[in-house]
Amino acid sequence: MPHQKIYPAQDNSSFASSIAEIDLSALAENIRRVRTTIGDCEILAVVKANAYGHGALEIARFLAQNTIKPLLFGVAFLEEAIALREGGITDRILLLTGVPLEQVEAIIQYRLSPVIYDLPSLEALRRAAEAAGAVVPVHIKIDTGMGRIGLPPDTALSFIKKAVGLAGIRVEGILSHFAHADLKDSAFTQQQLASLQTILSELEAEGILIPYCHLANSAAIIQFREACFNLVRPGLMLYGYSPMGKRQAFGLKPVMRVKTRVLAVKKVAAGQSISYGQSYVTKRESLIATVAIGYADGYDFRLSNRGEMIALGQRVPVVGRVCMDMTMLDVSKVPTLAAGDWVTVIGSEGSESIWADELARWTGSHAYEILCGIGNRVKRQYIKQGKYPHSV
Ligand SMILES: Cc1ncc(COP(=O)(O)O)c(C=O)c1O
Numbered sequence: 001m002p003h004q005k006i007y008p009a010q011d012n013s014s015f016a017s018s019i020a021e022i023d024l025s026a027l028a029e030n031i032r033r034v035r036t037t038i039g040d041c042e043i044l045a046v047v048k049a050n051a052y053g054h055g056a057l058e059i060a061r062f063l064a065q066n067t068i069k070p071l072l073f074g075v076a077f078l079e080e081a082i083a084l085r086e087g088g089i090t091d092r093i094l095l096l097t098g099v100p101l102e103q104v105e106a107i108i109q110y111r112l113s114p115v116i117y118d119l120p121s122l123e124a125l126r127r128a129a130e131a132a133g134a135v136v137p138v139h140i141k142i143d144t145g146m147g148r149i150g151l152p153p154d155t156a157l158s159f160i161k162k163a164v165g166l167a168g169i170r171v172e173g174i175l176s177h178f179a180h181a182d183l184k185d186s187a188f189t190q191q192q193l194a195s196l197q198t199i200l201s202e203l204e205a206e207g208i209l210i211p212y213c214h215l216a217n218s219a220a221i222i223q224f225r226e227a228c229f230n231l232v233r234p235g236l237m238l239y240g241y242s243p244m245g246k247r248q249a250f251g252l253k254p255v256m257r258v259k260t261r262v263l264a265v266k267k268v269a270a271g272q273s274i275s276y277g278q279s280y281v282t283k284r285e286s287l288i289a290t291v292a293i294g295y296a297d298g299y300d301f302r303l304s305n306r307g308e309m310i311a312l313g314q315r316v317p318v319v320g321r322v323c324m325d326m327t328m329l330d331v332s333k334v335p336t337l338a339a340g341d342w343v344t345v346i347g348s349e350g351s352e353s354i355w356a357d358e359l360a361r362w363t364g365s366h367a368y369e370i371l372c373g374i375g376n377r378v379k380r381q382y383i384k385q386g387k388y389p390h391s392v
Pocket residue numbers: 046096177216217218219233234235236237243
């Protein structure tokens with residue numbers, strides 16, 4: 001029996017239960033803030049982790065056409081880079097976490113630039129480049145104090161000297177990563193910077209000139225200008241937040257707003273428990289709304305009995321445990337709220353606003369995790385100057 005079409009083919013965004021509006025004009029303003037702060041340096045726009053939840057391909061496509069255009073895009077893993085290439089991004093892409101040996105051919109095939117910090121990867125890349133008749137641009141990473149990936153500083157010089165002499169390899173950059181640049185006390189940050197500067201001086205003394213040196217993430221761009229060299233790697237600030245929390249002081253505009261639909265509103269008598277585990281019991285007759293977002297969408301379980309959303313311009317509390325797909329709110333103070341209405345999860349309504357950094361305070365986390373955590377079921381809609389060109 002032939003398959004029967006049940007639903008007509010159509011843009012199903014109108015069926016979305018939760019929507020993340022991505023304001024590309026805010027993104028443009030934030031990258032302008034980066035530019036006005038760093039002057040002439042180049043920018044590597046960090047679009048890993050789906051551009052911190054904002055949609056890597058859409059963000060990269062927009063920035064690639066923007067007046068202030070990054071020199072490079074930064075992703076963590078090969079599959080993220082391939083998705084950008086297959087989506088039509090032809091700009092340089094830096095693989096920030098390094099080179100698994102089995103990926104060297106793909107790195108060359110997709111014209112990617114890897115971060116590199118060990119001899120087996122360097123050798124595998126060289127061989128693959130030779131076989132393909134290609135030259136691979138690499139950025140060499142030094143661990144100046146992050147304790148994550150990178151060469152120990154005392155081995156950096158000999159590694160770089162070896163790399164610059166290899167056919168098929170072009171050493172395009174040298175980089176490190178700050179561990180604590182968001183701190184007011186900059187002693188450790190200064191130490192990391194000095195360690196990288198020592199290596200640069202040693203290279204200079206050997207007559208080795210590497211085109212790009214980069215170290216600064218958002219925190220360093222905002223409060224540690226001397227670490228910007230000639231390339232910076234902003235992530236969080238592009239999306240409108242500051243790692244130090246002083247978003248407004250730096251003129252950053254949150255790019256993502258999240259709203260979710262009210263599924264049901266019901267009157268509940270005093271003494272009734274709400275949600276799994278009966279962790280909330282109504283003290284009086286209450287209006288309880290069930291909304292269509294849960295921890296599977298990135299609305300963190302730790303917001304149970306703690307978070308708030310904005311309904312009809314007023315803050316309303318989360319009551320009971322956050323479920324996988326749904327969350328309950330006490331909406332007694334907004335009695336006209338009805339099923340089908342939208343409530344704001346991240347964003348502003350009237351004089352109220354709840355941004356990712358406030359959610360992060362409630363969960364004991366940071367804005368990074370809140371933004372990256374917004375799940376796939378939350379439909380992204382891209383807006384620019386008030387228009388909704390498309391959704392994905
Ligand atoms: C290597 C590297 N550079 C830059 C960034 C961007 O950092 P931020 O989002 O704090 O600007 C990250 C993010 O984690 C990173 O891992």
